[in-house]
Amino acid sequence: MPVGTLANVKTVTPDQLQGTGAQMILANTYHLHLQPGEGIVERAGGLHRFMGWSGPILTDSGGFQVFSLSDMRSIEESGVSFRSPRDGQVIHLSPERAIAIQNALGADVIMAFDECAPYPASREAIENAADRTTRWLERCIKAHERADQALFGIVQGGTYLDLRQKSARSLVEFDLPGYAIGGVSVGEPPELIEKIVQATTPLLPKDKPRYLMGVGTYREMAQAIAAGIDLFDCVIPTRLARHGNALVRGERWNLKNNRFRKDFTPLDSDCPCYACQTFTRAYLSHLLRSRELLAYTLLSIHNITELVGFTQKIRQAIIQGTFAQDFRNWLQPAK
Amino acid sequence: MPVGTLANVKTVTPDQLQGTGAQMILANTYHLHLQPGEGIVERAGGLHRFMGWSGPILTDSGGFQVFSLSDMRSIEESGVSFRSPRDGQVIHLSPERAIAIQNALGADVIMAFDECAPYPASREAIENAADRTTRWLERCIKAHERADQALFGIVQGGTYLDLRQKSARSLVEFDLPGYAIGGVSVGEPPELIEKIVQATTPLLPKDKPRYLMGVGTYREMAQAIAAGIDLFDCVIPTRLARHGNALVRGERWNLKNNRFRKDFTPLDSDCPCYACQTFTRAYLSHLLRSRELLAYTLLSIHNITELVGFTQKIRQAIIQGTFAQDFRNWLQPAK
Numbered sequence: 137m138p139v140g141t142l143a144n145v146k147t148v149t150p151d152q153l154q155g156t157g158a159q160m161i162l163a164n165t166y167h168l169h170l171q172p173g174e175g176i177v178e179r180a181g182g183l184h185r186f187m188g189w190s191g192p193i194l195t196d197s198g199g200f201q202v203f204s205l206s207d208m209r210s211i212e213e214s215g216v217s218f219r220s221p222r223d224g225q226v227i228h229l230s231p232e233r234a235i236a237i238q239n240a241l242g243a244d245v246i247m248a249f250d251e252c253a254p255y256p257a258s259r260e261a262i263e264n265a266a267d268r269t270t271r272w273l274e275r276c277i278k279a280h281e282r283a284d285q286a287l288f289g290i291v292q293g294g295t296y297l298d299l300r301q302k303s304a305r306s307l308v309e310f311d312l313p314g315y316a317i318g319g320v321s322v323g324e325p326p327e328l329i330e331k332i333v334q335a336t337t338p339l340l341p342k343d344k345p346r347y348l349m350g351v352g353t354y355r356e357m358a359q360a361i362a363a364g365i366d367l368f369d370c371v372i373p374t375r376l377a378r379h380g381n382a383l384v385r386g387e388r389w390n391l392k393n394n395r396f397r398k399d400f401t402p403l404d405s406d407c408p409c410y411a412c413q414t415f416t417r418a419y420l421s422h423l424l425r426s427r428e429l430l431a432y433t434l435l436s437i438h439n440i441t442e443l444v445g446f447t448q449k450i451r452q453a454i455i456q457g458t459f460a461q462d463f464r465n466w467l468q469p470a471k
Numbered sequence: 472m473p474v475g476t477l478a479n480v481k482t483v484t485p486d487q488l489q490g491t492g493a494q495m496i497l498a499n500t501y502h503l504h505l506q507p508g509e510g511i512v513e514r515a516g517g518l519h520r521f522m523g524w525s526g527p528i529l530t531d532s533g534g535f536q537v538f539s540l541s542d543m544r545s546i547e548e549s550g551v552s553f554r555s556p557r558d559g560q561v562i563h564l565s566p567e568r569a570i571a572i573q574n575a576l577g578a579d580v581i582m583a584f585d586e587c588a589p590y591p592a593s594r595e596a597i598e599n600a601a602d603r604t605t606r607w608l609e610r611c612i613k614a615h616e617r618a619d620q621a622l623f624g625i626v627q628g629g630t631y632l633d634l635r636q637k638s639a640r641s642l643v644e645f646d647l648p649g650y651a652i653g654g655v656s657v658g659e660p661p662e663l664i665e666k667i668v669q670a671t672t673p674l675l676p677k678d679k680p681r682y683l684m685g686v687g688t689y690r691e692m693a694q695a696i697a698a699g700i701d702l703f704d705c706v707i708p709t710r711l712a713r714h715g716n717a718l719v720r721g722e723r724w725n726l727k728n729n730r731f732r733k734d735f736t737p738l739d740s741d742c743p744c745y746a747c748q749t750f751t752r753a754y755l756s757h758l759l760r761s762r763e764l765l766a767y768t769l770l771s772i773h774n775i776t777e778l779v780g781f782t783q784k785i786r787q788a789i790i791q792g793t794f795a796q797d798f799r800n801w802l803q804p805a806k
Contacts, residue, residue, distance in 0.1 A: 142757070142761040143757065144763050144765045146764065147764045149487075149745070149749075150749065171757065172753070172756075172757040176753060176757070179735065180751060180754070186753075186757075187750075188749040397511065398511060398514065400514065400515050410486065414484075414485065415522075418521075419478075419522065419523075421507075422506065422521075426477040426506055428479055428481065429768075430481070433484065433768065
């Protein structure tokens with residue numbers, strides 16, 4: 137899922153996004169609560185109509201963002217209070233509130249409100265956060281009012297594999313339509329993410345979507361897919377684009393680099409995207425050197441196509457039974 | 472012609488631009504000479520291939536930009552010397568050089584290198600600039616090497632109608648494929664532009680394109696078309712977009728205005744553009760308040776469609792013989 141924080145995937149229209157092959161996108165509850173507010177999105181007819189995207193949408197619960205604001209918040213069993221970085225206003229977010237906001241936004245998949253412990257943290261703090269996440273899940277389920285939205289639970293437990301397994305087992309009791317592994321990509325080494333995924337995923341039902349939150353490099357995705365993960369979200373393709381970087385066959389190229397100035401080949405001649413079919417590296421380099429915003433649009437289109445294409449190739453390889461062989465370079469630890 | 476200064480119409484892809492109904496675009500010789508340099512554009516296969524636009528392109532001569540750098544230049548009969556605002560390097564631009572650069576860029580229509588006198592200026596200074604423009608035109612014609620590019624001459628003469636007419640008559644002697652009225656929109660009152668156009672256009676051949684440079688408001692265009700003008704270029708639609716403004720039926724709306732926050736109607740329900748067919752004013756307002764770059768893309772698409780649509784309606788009215796009647800509000804002076 138490309139990330140469309142504020143009800144748009146940055147610099148890309150829904151039409152262009154559809155052309156990348158992306159099937160589903162993620163939008164952020166926390167950001168949309170602050171601007172424009174879920175009331176406006178609801179009155180617009182929900183997120184799909186508001187942003188002109190007819191494909192599936194998932195909203196996160198806001199938990200991850202709120203717990204990133206560590207200086208400004210207080211956590212209690214009832215929920216979290218924090219000051220809006222926009223206007224300093226105190227906002228209270230609870231399981232009930234997070235679900236009510238997501239019910240109003242109207243995404244197809246909504247996420248339970250979780251407590252995401254920082255990395256590193258004591259075992260005790262992490263266990264408490266994971267246990268609370270399970271208690272909050274029960275409140276989320278009770279608060280959830282729309283049968284047309286699938287509510288996913290979030291496994292916590294930090295880098296303690298036994299806590300991860302305890303969390304996963306407690307979630308599965310609720311027989312949810314899907315499960316996520318949260319609290320990763322918070323600063324821990326990539327090897328630990330792989331261990332968490334390998335220890336946790338097998339405990340989640342095979343016939344339900346299994347979603348690894350906030351992960352999206354080639355290696356992390358390939359390894360997680362090997363462990364059984366189905367769904368990812370990642371800001372990398374659009375964020376790299378805004379820094380003038382292209383993802384090409386798993387490498388990152390800085391298009392401002394001098395060697396691209398007179399390179400009259402496409403970014404990737406095998407790529408089906410609009411940018412690669414229409415423009416050269418020299419043109420993209422020129423746009424970046426000219427600080428033309430079109431550069432970000434074209435690089436975003438390419439980078440999303442590239443990353444989605446990687447998962448499409450994996451899907452094809454799984455069907456053909458050649459995944460382990462074809463992707464062995466990505467399934468090993470980085471050199 | 473929407474303006475694509477640096478070989479792109481800002482924030483809009485060629486595909487999106489085609490959707491607006493725009494037939495022809497303008498690119499700036501001066502800017503492209505500085506970045507990426509005409510050599511790179513030529514090696515890329517010319518402007519069309521470089522920027523992915525297969526429709527007609529016109530390049531200006533750089534004269535207007537050079538003469539705007541009044542502090543940094545010296546003008547002689549041979550040409551103009553100025554310091555590049557990029558790196559302080561001294562650049563010499565002459566009729567021959569301006570044509571050589573445009574031959575390398577490869578647009579369909581190229582412009583003669585003219586001396587554009589400032590407003591206000593003495594009659595003597597303006598007459599000298601106009602006379603020199605005619606002498607320079609002769610050198611441009613000699614220097615021009617590509618039969619597949621149409622070279623247009625530029626009428627000067629400031630706000631002195633007799634000097635304008637003298638300039639026009641001297642240009643027509645050269646039997647060029649098209650003619651432009653330059654040196655307008657340099658600070659003079661709009662009424663004077665209309666007077667210049669009315670005094671000059673009838674002296675330019677009816678069967679050749681007549682181009683009014685740098686003009687593009689509804690009223691200015693309608694009045695100029697009534698006088699016989701065929702072609703315009705203007706940065707207004709894209710510049711307004713980047714300031715969060717929409718052109719709606721000739722009005723300018725600031726979409727950041729509070730009244731649009733909860734307005735769930737399209738910008739203009741009669742407009743066929745992608746932005747109006749897909750999104751609401753509330754969504755555009757939200758994107759602008761979120762500082763999302765997509766706002767500029769969507770507003771540019773709409774504003775160009777709107778302005779091009781205005782000229783399409785005029786064309787239709789001329790064919791039906793109802794132009795003077797249907798557009799009478801725009802053909803009168805502003806109230």
